[in-house]
Amino acid sequence: MTEQKSDEPQIEPFKGPAGGWGSVRSLAEILPRERVSPEAFRELVRQNKPDGFQCVSCAWPKPANHHPAEFCEEGAKATAWELTTLRTTPDFFREHTLTELRGWRDYDLEQHGRLTHPLRYDAATDKYVAVSWDEAFGAIGDSLRPLDPKSVVFYSSGRTSLEASYMYGLMARLFGNQNLPDSSNMCHESTSVGLKAAIGVPVGTTRLEDFEHCDAIFFFGQNVGSNAPRMLHDLRSCRKRGVEIVTFNPLRERGLERFTDPQNPLEMATLKETAISTQYHQVRAGGDIAAMMGIAKFLVEWDDAALSAGEPPVLDHAFIEAHTKGFADFSAAVRAADWGAILLECGLPKDELEASARIYAKAKAVMAIYGMGLTQHVKGVENVRMVVNLLLLRGNIGKPGAGATPVRGHSNVQGQRTVGITEKTELVPVEKLEAQYGFTAPRKKGLDTVESCRGVIDGSVKAFVALGGNFLRAVPETAAMEEAWPRLDLSVQIATKLNRNHLFPGKVTYLLPCLGRIEEDVQASGPQVVTVEDSTSCIHASRGKATPASEHLLSEPAIVAAIANRILPPNPKVDWDAWVTDYARIRDAIETTYPEVFVDFNKRLFTPGGFWKGNKATERIWLTPSKKAEFLVPSGLSATGFDDAKGRFRLMTLRSNDQFNTTIYGYHDRFRGVKGTRDVLFMNADDIAEAGLVEGQIVALESDADDGKVRRRDGLIVTPYSVPRGCLGAYYPECNVLMPVEHHAEQSHVPAAKSVPVRIAA
The missing domain is CATH 3.40.228.10 (Dimethylsulfoxide Reductase, domain 2)
Structure with missing residues (x-):
């Protein structure tokens, strides 16, 4: 494995522009580090093109008239990250316990490479061991069927395709709940x-x-x-x-x-x-x-x-x-x-x-x-x-x-909501689903991200199935969540690489490796296409052609179908196996459920620039109770939700340009001049002087949430930066430990990570 050392941090101002030669050098550094094959260069040419694959990073729209290279530095990093030739095989887990791996950095866990086999956690050895897919699905079904549906959470990452998302949401509702938190709960x-x-x-x-x-x-x-x-x-x-x-x-x-x-x-x-x-x-x-x-x-x-x-x-x-x-x-x-x-x-x-x-x-x-x-x-x-x-x-x-x-952030986080990944009944055509699939759909609101965290901590959530993502690392209240996670009866993680969530097993735990979007997905009817929706409500086809990282990988739709077959009674109106045979059948089902949005879905797949699902507000048709666009008088001038006080700072958690959400590509935040570390506290120079600190000093942050709980993040390097007085910046997800689970947006429950009340401790 190729490591990036972080024992000699360098912090100095970056004087160059965005883009330019800095982006070129960044790509020249990451491609060999991921040991990509020549195939990866071919795929970069196809990235975000009409007959290519849609970037697995952000959801920025794809133009009909594309550039020769229709990818950015971050998108190229994401492609290299997925198409790495590095592998995390069962041999790796024979050498390392999960307790040992918890001491590894986020970067080192994922940098070890793509997962290759389905795995089960063995508590006796504190290691993952390889199992067959049939054994994994059987045990998952045996664990889920006896549970109260209200106690099971079905989380999904915003990278998941429209096809897999539709199947996943339907499976949860057929199981009996709408506990469908996703990346949107954490951001938009x-x-x-x-x-x-x-x-x-x-x-x-x-x-x-x-x-x-x-x-x-x-x-x-x-x-x-x-x-x-x-x-x-x-x-x-x-x-x-x-x-x-x-x-x-x-x-x-x-x-x-x-x-x-x-x-x-x-x-x-x-x-x-x-x-x-x-x-x-x-x-x-x-x-x-x-x-x-x-x-x-x-x-x-x-x-x-x-x-x-x-x-x-x-x-x-x-x-x-x-x-x-x-x-x-x-x-x-x-x-x-x-x-x-x-x-x-x-x-x-x-x-x-x-x-x-x-x-x-x-x-x-x-x-x-x-x-x-x-x-x-x-x-x-x-x-x-x-x-x-x-x-x-x-x-x-x-x-x-x-x-x-x-x-939007993740490449299909908006699209997931379009096809039913939501905890809110009013956002889903439940009557259509009931008629289409012959069941009584749950009407009770499901658990969102914050409510799922509460349930894990208080024990009311008994099982957690994650279709992608790194939930435990992304959410607030890190220490309490990591302490509570092993009390789960079941933890199922569907993933491409090892991440920190996988190191905290439940009583029964399976780690299921899946195909990435850039890889060729061949089913009984031939190579398959999936779809995603961008930030502007345009829907795009995505065709993977890269060689899969392992012959043992299954696609996300295949994994969802296999779990559904194990936990649900037979339903003549839902042929999961037929859907996996040909994803066009899933799209036909989506069109039946959402006919206004997905009319002629399969015929419009490869529309250059995507096909637009429409938006009534652009026609000045307002779908509000008043049938008008509504002004709101804000309740106050501050969005923080807490009062300023002497010694209390507003902490903003930040992402570097060497990461995407919880995925860390490296230790070089070029634009902010930070290299070799993520343990940085960005401060206004006047605040540094007033607090009696000096540049380079090592300090800690402590939560100042007035709830009686101790939350602390040690080892941060005081770094002068152009930031308003009274405000601090530090990296996400490392500083999530400072954020209470109850520090969230009113109404939407989004974790309030851009203004966390903290104090500086020596």
């Missing part, structure tokens, strides 16, 4: 709740072509350079034609500052850069409501003055009158808002907010792009609603170049 559930309440749809309203029609973009809490780098091409094009890009983000992220296009020979040869943000405002973590309230206050007051003077209005009153509800209450709250409180909470000067408001007032079509910097707060839903408030003021929903653009 605040979007799903907030947008649905405000405009009647739970997803964004823009498409890739809207970048060609906007004249201003407002960015909130999204690090494009690390989390959706292919968007930089669209942003670069916007800047070339004079689009204003106004960014609100606590940290100065390089991808939002400047970019060199690696696919432009002239830019690479001349080191030319494109400035991305025309304004960059370092709002305090949790201060976005206040910042947006300040912008709205300027707009409303300018509009009041214009109307009084008989001049053209600033707001779109015709749109507001015809299409919205609640404007009078919202505008009254805006007028009454105190400037002192606004500026204190957002941490920005008044003239910066005024400059942003002037750009917004001038623009004819505005896109609002945001990420987890808005959704992962206690008031995350209100953050999303404030974005909508701003858009509604000037009619910026339902016209070209305008609308809300939430940037």
Whole structure:
């Protein structure tokens, strides 16, 4: 195994742009480290192309008119990670106990390579041992059938295809529950709740072509350079034609500052850069409501003055009158808002907010792009609603170049919800499912991620089946969750590589290796195709052609079908085995359940750019109870959910550009100048001085949640960084240990990882 050493950390400012030669060097380093075969280079050429495979990393849309190399640095890393020739065979587990492996780093566990055989945990030796697929499925069925369905959780990762997701959700409902937490619960559930309440749809309203029609973009809490780098091409094009890009983000992220296009020979040869943000405002973590309230206050007051003077209005009153509800209450709250409180909470000067408001007032079509910097707060839903408030003021929903653009993470996390992966009955056509499959579907709300964590800790959850992911590492309350996990009667983990969740077995535990999306999936009818949905509601086919990592791997649909056959009584209306034989039959079933979204599903698979599932809000049809788009008066100016206090900081957990969610590709966060370590605490230089600390000092963070529980993360290196006073940055998932399970967004239950109350300890 090739290791990256972390015993000599280097921290120094990075001076280059996003993209450019830095991206090229990063790829040149990771490809040989993963020992990829020549086949991997062939697959990179096919990545995100109409007849190729869809990236296993982020969900940024795939263009109909693609680049020669339609992948970014992060996407190429994900492909190399999946197509590595390194292997974790049964021989590895003969040499290592799980207790020993818990001392390994996340990177080293996954870097050891692809899993090759189904495995069972043997408590007597504290090791995994190889078993047959039949033995594994039989034991899983024997463990699940006697359990109360309410005590079983079926978790799924956002990488899972539409086909496997549909089967998985159906299996859970036939089993008798809707305990279907997924990646969305951890990131964009605040979007799903907030947008649905405000405009009647739970997803964004823009498409890739809207970048060609906007004249201003407002960015909130999204690090494009690390989390959706292919968007930089669209942003670069916007800047070339004079689009204003106004960014609100606590940290100065390089991808939002400047970019060199690696696919432009002239830019690479001349080191030319494109400035991305025309304004960059370092709002305090949790201060976005206040910042947006300040912008709205300027707009409303300018509009009041214009109307009084008989001049053209600033707001779109015709749109507001015809299409919205609640404007009078919202505008009254805006007028009454105190400037002192606004500026204190957002941490920005008044003239910066005024400059942003002037750009917004001038623009004819505005896109609002945001990420987890808005959704992962206690008031995350209100953050999303404030974005909508701003858009509604000037009619910026339902016209070209305008609308809300939430940037999803995992490549199919949005699509899973479309085909039934949800704990909420109202989001699923249960009557259609009942008629289609001849059963009585559960109506009781299932467990989401936070509720699943509660259930694991208090013992009410008895079994956990994970279709991908690294749940135990991704969720809050790490110590309590790791302590409670071994009390589960059953833990089933379907995965491609070893991760930390797999090192905490239940009483019965199986680790089931599956095919990756890039690998060829051959069933009885021949090679199969799967589908995913991107952030803009476009659905794409994905055809894997790479040689599977092991002859013993099964596809996700095959694994789901095998478990379903073991835990469910025979049902003449559900032929699981036939579905696995030909995935087109699964798509036919999806079309029957969701005919409006998936009409002619199999015929439209390879539409360049994907086929769009539609969005009523883009037609200005509002599927809200009032049949209008609804303004919301926020409950306060802070999204943190806690008060400031002396010595209390707002911790933001961050991802480096050498990771994707819990997957760590390496120890080089190039854009932040950190190499060889992830034990870093980013601090404002004035806060370092006031706390009596010095650069390079090793400190700990302690939770300051006022709940009487001790949570601590040791060994962090104090590092000066451009971050607002009173705010800290440290890496996810290592600092999840500091986050209480009850520190989550109201309504949506998203863990509030972007403003965690902590104190610094020596």
